[in-house]
Amino acid sequence: MTVELHRAPIVLPVDAPAIVDGAVAVRAGRILAVGPHDELAAAHPDAARHEWDGALVPGLVNAHTHLQYTSMAEVGQAEHSGFETWMHAFQELYEQEHDWLGSASTGAALSLRGGATAVAEIVTDPDAASAVHEAGLHGVVYWEVMGWTDAAWAHGGRDTVLEQLRRIPSPPAAGLSPHAVYSLDTGVLRDLAGLAAELGVRQHIHAAESAWEDAYVRTGTGELADTWRQLERTDFALLRGNGSGRSVIGYLDDLGSLSPATHLAHGIYVDADDRRILRERGVVVALCPRSNAVIGLDPPPVADYLREGNVIAVGTDSLSSSPSLSLLADVAELHRLSRAQGYRAADLHERLFAAATRGGAVALGLDDAGTLTAGRRADLAVFPIAARTPVDAVAELVESGPAVATATIVAGRVRWRA
Ligand SMILES: [Zn+2]
Incomplete structure (x- = not known):
């Protein structure tokens, strides 16, 4: 089954440390892996690719x-x-x-x-x-x-x-x-x-x-x-x-x-x-x-x-x-x-x-949502932000987060794109 790779300058998994130039690999609506982009790209050379700007976060x-x-x-x-x-x-x-x-x-x-x-x-x-x-x-x-x-x-x-x-x-x-x-x-x-x-x-x-x-x-x-x-x-x-x-x-x-x-x-x-x-x-x-x-x-x-x-x-x-x-x-x-x-x-x-x-x-009671974790549903959101470090990114999302996401992905499927 096809793997899709979502790459972003900042990935915030919520239950694990933030990743600069990170990616989320998705297969059959589930998260396959979360990590540095280069590692995931090497592991999945044939993956379909999405290059996002901003912060990639759990939906x-x-x-x-x-x-x-x-x-x-x-x-x-x-x-x-x-x-x-x-x-x-x-x-x-x-x-x-x-x-x-x-x-x-x-x-x-x-x-x-x-x-x-x-x-x-x-x-x-x-x-x-x-x-x-x-x-x-x-x-x-x-x-x-x-x-x-x-x-x-x-x-x-x-x-x-x-x-x-x-x-x-x-x-x-x-x-x-x-x-x-x-x-x-x-x-x-x-x-x-x-x-x-x-x-x-x-x-x-x-x-x-x-x-x-x-x-x-x-x-x-x-x-x-x-x-x-x-x-x-x-x-x-x-x-x-x-x-x-x-x-x-x-x-x-x-x-x-x-x-x-x-x-x-x-x-x-x-x-x-x-x-x-x-x-x-x-x-x-x-x-x-x-x-x-x-x-x-x-x-x-x-x-x-x-x-x-x-x-x-x-x-x-x-x-x-x-x-x-x-x-x-x-x-x-x-x-x-x-x-x-x-x-x-x-x-x-x-x-x-x-x-x-x-x-x-x-x-x-959704035990497979809310974080970017392998095995969970691929529910993702991408937000356009100016910050370029993870600490600043979280601060920006919390204090003045954009009202409109760049993309919203539910169970691996892009349901909204700006
Ligand atoms: Zn009410």
Whole structure:
């Protein structure tokens, strides 16, 4: 079978030292070898050759997005004063007519353009479910579950969700996304955790995203709880019982939702105890700082996550709350926030670049992605950069990485070329 050789001035494998004038040999969609160009060229004299400029890196993993909402960019391009006002703008546009498959497909194309080869994609409307499959992207397509009370769930909730999950085209793998702790009742969250474990599918949950979510879970009070009461949605156990007395993370832990097969999005309103629980349970958090800023939320405590040793990933969220689907733009924002929050260690560039690659792969349970390693899938991205040393290259990618990749290669196949 033909070997293809991808050569670049700088190759960043992420789990091994950088290589100047390096190459990645690919065969049958897998990485055959990573090393100095001259060595690989000598070993594979008949290889088909690709000569790239810039940095050749593992394909980025966007660990939280809703490509379905790509057509809702006007909401993400406005500024909002908090979750409630954003939600109102979102809902108004969402309820209009959309071509969800077209929107999700545009989002998938934009993801490839930005250098992503895998996504944690949350699908809310079935029409959008095939976009990731059709674009040839890797990752997990999570079916979003929301709005169920324990009483409604008892009448066929499980079967309904099972049927919805079955309709997601694979590859990639299908997963379950219990939307959030305030949109699903207590028993439903517990049962979904059990169902995911039984089926061997992954879970992805929005958690600790807003201050109102926090008050809702702790005490059943605050604006969110008031809104639910006004809408007479008072069936939820947390509203009947004045909250759980726990943080969002503690509450999810009590329900059995936290395991290495689950990853969370946002993780803003967390304390040291919450972060310890996440580490102990092996739960990765996908940080989406530009989305948080558009909605008007506080920034995530990225410096604390890094200092305390949590595994983090990065997500763009959707265009309904973010200016673009460029993952490197969120990495740059995390860099700025880390410094502003007092993170001074010299490993910052390296750790944030790892978050956008290896961290994302861990979050999604992709054990053959996220690094340039022989035997793994040949998911690669090439970025145009000015730096000519590996140290400068990582710094440039992290602080001001290009929004558009030169090339994005998924399982050995060039899916995007500038
Ligand atoms: Zn989201």
